[in-house]
Amino acid sequence: xxxxxxxxxxxxxxxxxxxxxxxxxxxxxxxxxxxxxxxxxxxxxxxxxxxxxxxxxxxxxxxxxxxxxxxxxxxxxxxxxxxxxxxxxxxxxxxxxxxxxxxxxxxxxxxxxxxxxxxxxxxxxxxxxxxxxxxxxxxxxxxxxxxxxxxxxxxxxxxxxxxxxxxxxxxxxxxxxxxxxxxxxxxxxxxxxxxxxxxxxxxxxxxxxxxxxxxxxxxxxxxxxxxxxxxxxxxxxxxxxxxxxxxxxxxxxxxxxxxxxxxxxxxxxxxxxxxxxxxxxxxxxxxxxxxxxxxxxxxxxxxxxxxxxxxxxxxxxxxxxxxxxxxxxxxxxxxxxxxxxxxxxxxxxxxxxxxxxxxxxxxxxxxxxxxxxxxxxxxxxxxxxxxxxxxxxxxxxxxxxxxxxxxxxxxxxxxxxxxxxxxxxxxxxxxxxxxxxxxxxxxxxxxxxxxxxx
Ligand code: PMP
Numbered sequence: 001x002x003x004x005x006x007x008x009x010x011x012x013x014x015x016x017x018x019x020x021x022x023x024x025x026x027x028x029x030x031x032x033x034x035x036x037x038x039x040x041x042x043x044x045x046x047x048x049x050x051x052x053x054x055x056x057x058x059x060x061x062x063x064x065x066x067x068x069x070x071x072x073x074x075x076x077x078x079x080x081x082x083x084x085x086x087x088x089x090x091x092x093x094x095x096x097x098x099x100x101x102x103x104x105x106x107x108x109x110x111x112x113x114x115x116x117x118x119x120x121x122x123x124x125x126x127x128x129x130x131x132x133x134x135x136x137x138x139x140x141x142x143x144x145x146x147x148x149x150x151x152x153x154x155x156x157x158x159x160x161x162x163x164x165x166x167x168x169x170x171x172x173x174x175x176x177x178x179x180x181x182x183x184x185x186x187x188x189x190x191x192x193x194x195x196x197x198x199x200x201x202x203x204x205x206x207x208x209x210x211x212x213x214x215x216x217x218x219x220x221x222x223x224x225x226x227x228x229x230x231x232x233x234x235x236x237x238x239x240x241x242x243x244x245x246x247x248x249x250x251x252x253x254x255x256x257x258x259x260x261x262x263x264x265x266x267x268x269x270x271x272x273x274x275x276x277x278x279x280x281x282x283x284x285x286x287x288x289x290x291x292x293x294x295x296x297x298x299x300x301x302x303x304x305x306x307x308x309x310x311x312x313x314x315x316x317x318x319x320x321x322x323x324x325x326x327x328x329x330x331x332x333x334x335x336x337x338x339x340x341x342x343x344x345x346x347x348x349x350x351x352x353x354x355x356x357x358x359x360x361x362x363x364x365x366x367x368x369x370x371x372x373x374x375x376x377x378x379x380x381x382x383x384x385x386x387x388x389x390x391x392x393x394x395x396x397x398x399x400x401x402x403x404x405x406x407x408x409x410x411x412x413x414x415x416x417x418x419x420x421x422x423x424x425x426x427x428x429x430x431x432x433x434x435x436x437x438x439x440x441x442x443x444x445x446x447x448x449x450x451x452x453x454x
Pocket of ligand 1: 047107108109110112141142143144214218219248249250251252276277
């Protein structure tokens, strides 16, 4: 594929201002084409966004139908048929009838902020005004707005803005490949879950409103799946100390982990579930928080208003797209496909473990990752300056495969990684091609690193 020569600095300050980007043309199924005619397999659904595939006609039709009626009416003036339908679809994904009230936003970060504010207001109205802290985890990501960034544990993303973000308590992640407690799967007694209880005791449980975490960690570490029992233990601790669980399913939700909600994998019911990405499969910006009725009801009977709001909440066009995407997911049994094809994808990813720089391959459903290391035995990461994740991304991209790279930014603590999370409709043959291209890309980078003496 030819090197792109045209600078693309006129759009957005998004990511690397010194890099050149090809111009996207169109998409269909798992494929994207650029305007030079190059075809790419979307091996990461963008940033773990596209679940139903590109170019689905039913979504286009739902968009047009809504646009023909009305595209915008403010949520403080009207509801819409689309909003009612979208809410019903979202609530139908929930594992418990208690989780039955939705609040819609335009993306993940504002949905996270909304959940945290809701938790805080809930406790005030429930007569426990001292409960305001949110405990989160290192090696996590909850968004780029200041509140969400404070809760996240992605050190590189926080670094520039550190003085502007609140200091909040963070506990160790559930990172089995690099256990903070130096345990193995055999000796593990879920010490990382017990860390929450310890932090609650340090902070004083009467001051803690919520615990927020990604059921499976995405952007910071490449699909960290906790050991069975972790989430059950977290639920028990939160129940004991009267702390709400906010499940950040912005990446992991809406079928991505092979179940309707990611926590369904462990039969755990959160108090709030935050979703975005797969909620609209990228067809329109959309996020949502679903909360337990007791939270909504306490606020309704108390002050009667959640003191919050965004201009595009419940935007009719976004609601129509959300409703159409969720209907499509159901009608095409895509959650089961994510679960079953995800197993095949993970099996195939495991075959890359014989490559010298692959430290770990992991995942659940259509949410998988590869961690790169300089030494497989000691698990020593590469020097972050080598930007191994960016190198693998580039080598794959040039071969027509899109991946979603990351480093977590916790220099020296973890390796570079890449997320592999294609649309749920990917076929076995397409998975095979994806793996072949990824293998070639990793082999090429390994050679480059040798040449560099790294
Ligand atoms: N939470 C998680 C787990 C995410 O992965 C992301 C985005 N990658 C966000 C929150 C923030 O979502 P957005 O970028 O839509 O604001």
